[in-house]
Amino acid sequence: MLDEQLPIIxxxxxxxxxxxxxxxxxxxxxxxxxxxxxxxxxENKLKQEKGTALEYYELGRLYLEKKLYTQSGKLFQKAxxxxxxxxxxxxxIYNGLGYSYFANEQYDVAIRQYKQALENNPEYIxxxxxxxFAYERKKLLAQAIExxxxxxxYDPDNATANRRVESLRxxxxxxx
Numbered sequence: 001m002l003d004e005q006l007p008i009i010x011x012x013x014x015x016x017x018x019x020x021x022x023x024x025x026x027x028x029x030x031x032x033x034x035x036x037x038x039x040x041x042x043e044n045k046l047k048q049e050k051g052t053a054l055e056y057y058e059l060g061r062l063y064l065e066k067k068l069y070t071q072s073g074k075l076f077q078k079a080x081x082x083x084x085x086x087x088x089x090x091x092x093i094y095n096g097l098g099y100s101y102f103a104n105e106q107y108d109v110a111i112r113q114y115k116q117a118l119e120n121n122p123e124y125i126x127x128x129x130x131x132x133f134a135y136e137r138k139k140l141l142a143q144a145i146e147x148x149x150x151x152x153x154y155d156p157d158n159a160t161a162n163r164r165v166e167s168l169r170x171x172x173x174x175x176x
Contacts (some may be wrong), residue, residue, distance in 0.1 A: 038062060064096060064103075065155045073100035091121035095130060101132055103171050110134045129161060134149035141168055 042059040045051065050058075060075035076097035080090070098113030114131035117124055132147035146167040151158050 069103040087120040
């Protein structure tokens, strides 16, 4: 009896796996189309008229998602030039700009941008983590540890900072 039901069980499992795969593929296609639609809409608007800082930032952020780092950096620069921006929003733009430079392995420029972000919002955890990671890439371990510790002052439960500072302390002690 079990021998007769075995093919049905296998087919049922296969059907469930195919349904899950189909759902995941469909949801990914919908997500990509939605992102591409936003990009297209913003690009068309910005070609026709001068945009706001928010529009340039949003398009730059979408380009970061697509790993178009150079283009996103240019858009973040336009966002900074677009007008009067609140310090918290400037921090977001500078952080995005720093990330675009970091992704292009321009660590010195990225560090400058992250510091600008922190001048506008000293408690900006993401910028602190990004700055510390840029220091790591530059092999400036003491500055990286110090920056991660600063992150932990504002957010003691920050998993990234906790994990990285422990790892760096071990490396720093062994290299000293």
